[in-house]
Amino acid sequence: MSKNLTEIDDGLAMDRQELVEKYLQNQLSEEERVLFDRLLEEDEEFRSEVQFMEDIQAVSQQEDERIFREQLLIFEKESNVRRMSGRYVKLLLAASIALVVSLGYVFWPKPQESMEQIFVEHFEPYRNVIQPVVRGEEQQKSEKQLAFQYYEQGKYDKAIVLFDKLYSTSKEPYYLFYKANALIQLNRAKEAIPLLEAHLKTKDTLAEKSPWYLAMAYLKINDKNNTKKWLQQVVEQNRYKAQTAQKLLRSLN
Amino acid sequence: MDQTLINAFRTNDAPVLKAFYHSSRSVFLNFGKKYGLDEADLLDVFQESFIGFRRLALSGKLDDVSSSAQTYLFGIGRKKMYDRLKEKKRSVPLEPNLIEEDAEEPIIFVDSPELNPRQLKMQKHFKALGKKCREVLTLFYYRGLTIEEITTIADYSNPNVVKAHKSRCLKTLRKLMMD
Known part of the structure; x- marks a missing residue:
């Protein structure tokens, strides 16, 4: 930057947002740094930006x-998987995957989206609406707070252990729902299905969302018929994600 | 340190990261066995260290570090292992390897920041933004990618579209925060 400070200060050379962004990316030049510090000191609006x-x-x-x-x-x-198979098998496997991939690249002009791809595009664990995660020392947190903190942080295996424990004492149906979400995320969708079915039968407010997640669980295990069955339910009963379900149904047919 | 690896964390280059993960993982688990943590704990320590390493790589703190990536990662791992053993109130073996620090290269570990109430409020709104919005904001503000890099990585047709999209997302978030 060869421009002098007043030029920059005019707001012509660089707008303030850009200045802050450069600061966040550790890319301020010497003179931008001076300007940044001055604005930070003097300008309330800049501070809040x-x-x-x-x-x-x-x-x-x-x-x-x-x-x-x-x-x-x-x-x-x-x-x-690697540990289970020997070195030789591994090489063979790698070679055949490479072959399939390269063949696929050449011969399949437009491969249909696989169930797995569709799953990845659509599944997202339902957000935590039960327990706001708060700051504080780990030791002082209740198990419920910890469970949902782990859930939000993506530490699903730890969350599951606590959901189990909490459900067995409190019988709150939403634990079924969140445990199922965590299981799907951990590639254990099969175990999630009975939980979601049980959750659907309860009067929990979140039960409205269970059919969508049942569809997602079946999608994950490549069960096309059941995926479609639950998507249809979502559409017909106009439940959570009805529009997306409609689109998905079309792409699965 | 190896800039290719640091960059792989920025751009989330899965093959490179996966190779680094697997090659360090087995060495670390082997090394850790003798301290009496079970495999699940060790794996947890390893993953936390890996994530800690990533945090440093993304913040630029590893750029000027001279030791190799694996040495540094294990430095974090040893620290975390020591903490874990203490947590379990086991006597920590007086193993120099575990506690001694490389004098020239102090090992840092940064925890994920705890969010303050204002940030928690933002988090709620952030999660309600579309997937694409969350992506563009994350790539720009946290991963520190340039607009050009985002264009390629996130499949945009050109940089102007990224810019426009990013400012739309910011506007929405700002509005949500004011309500």
């Missing part, structure tokens, strides 16, 4: 890490 963007950074970090934890679970699944 900085705060707003820092908040987005913190919030999106949580979201990003939740997704990354899920990715680690997938890596981990693969390492279990």
